[in-house]
Amino acid sequence: LRQCSMCDGAELDGHKTYFTNVVVEGLAADGGLYVPKKGFPKISKKEWLRLVSMTYPERALVLLEKCIHPLDISASDLRTMILKAYGSNFSSERVAPVKHLIHNQYVLELFHGPTASFKDLALQLMPQIFAHCLPPLCNFLTLVATSGDTGSAVLSGFCQLTGADRHRTGVLVFFPEDGVSEIQKLQMMSHKAGNAKVVGVLSDFDFCQKAIKRMFGESGLTGSLAVEYGTVLSTANSINCMGSVVYHASAYLDLCRDGVIGFGEPVDVCIPAGNFGNSMSAVYAKQMGVPIRRVISASNHNRIISDFLTTGEYDLRGRPLLPSHSPAIDILRSSNLERFIHHLILNVLVLLMKNHCEKCKCLLLNNCSFNKTSGGFIPHFGVCEAVYLHYIVELLAH
Known part of the structure; x- marks a missing residue:
């Protein structure tokens, strides 16, 4: 997937932006969110029919291989990540089972992940992809705004990283102090991983989200972090959609x-x-x-x-x-x-x-x-x- 900033639909400064850039940067340099330049790849009916009998991880591998170039992540590495993301950490073997409700209505159950949040489906995988794409000799701090679901899920996902990946990757989560459910607040506040911190904000989610975008635009802050601490800011927003596409399919x-x-x-x-x-x-x-x-x-x-x-x-x-x-x-x-x-x-x-x-x-x-x-x-x-x-x-x- 070639990417562009949605602010003007053009690749920034004439430079082509690829998957690894999007993963690491999170937001485009002009403050816009990244979008696929030509949309997601179209799959033929014949290819879809092959997926019907497959398991959830097998489907995820086929679909994500369509979106991620093997030079960015090889098929074998991607398979390892997917099997780790959608394994024993989910309480259902089907990962995201579909249950009949009434008449022609069915419910997609997205609460079988480690934090019972639908965001687990994306965020058990995303931190592994993020760590894989990181350039050497630099630390990264991922900023996250949450109204509840993303916070606990991103903390759980990043705490699965080990060794140098965990040492180089920090997570800072902002949530509205009085704007999340009690159980999700407790999930976040009780998280003990050394590479992650949470901050309750006396405002709403919109303020948290706006504050993070402002941090990215503050050259004094980003420059100081880079020079004094060898740390670059990132955000998880731009690739989460890929994991979510899988469960809809x-x-x-x-x-x-x-x-x-x-x-x-x-x-x-x-x-x-x-x-x-x-x-x-x-x-x-x-x-x-x-x-x-x-x-x-x-x-x-x-x-x-x-x-x-x-x-x-x-x-x-x-x-x-x-x-x-x-x-x-x-x-x-x-x-x-x-x-x-x-x-x-x-x-x-x-x-x-x-x-x-x-x-x-x-x-x-x-x-x-x-x-x-x-x-x-x-x-x-x-x-x-x-x-x-x-x-x-x-x-x-x-």
């Missing part, structure tokens, strides 16, 4: 294996929407060829994504964060939604260009403006139309 393949559907029959996927990373992973799985018809974003009463997809406006001005019984999705600044808009803009541009439409001249929205303005944006009507055409949002009251 695996869930569909399980339904095929169990005779619930035949391959090619479309399904709708309903996902609780906080930072929108899980939903974005389902979109990427669809890009790879999983027959997902609609991604349904389920919101609590903060409903920022619900309102955006129904009104076309993302406006945070005067909008307080409302605490709920689902604190993991008590989020107003959904950073991964920017990835979604980036891809929609590119798709709409292609359609407009094909139709030689003059309206394409108006489509100049810079995705980074979301972070630079006073707290909102209204994308071009073509982007909003694309949302309605391809995705549906439903508000599920808690």
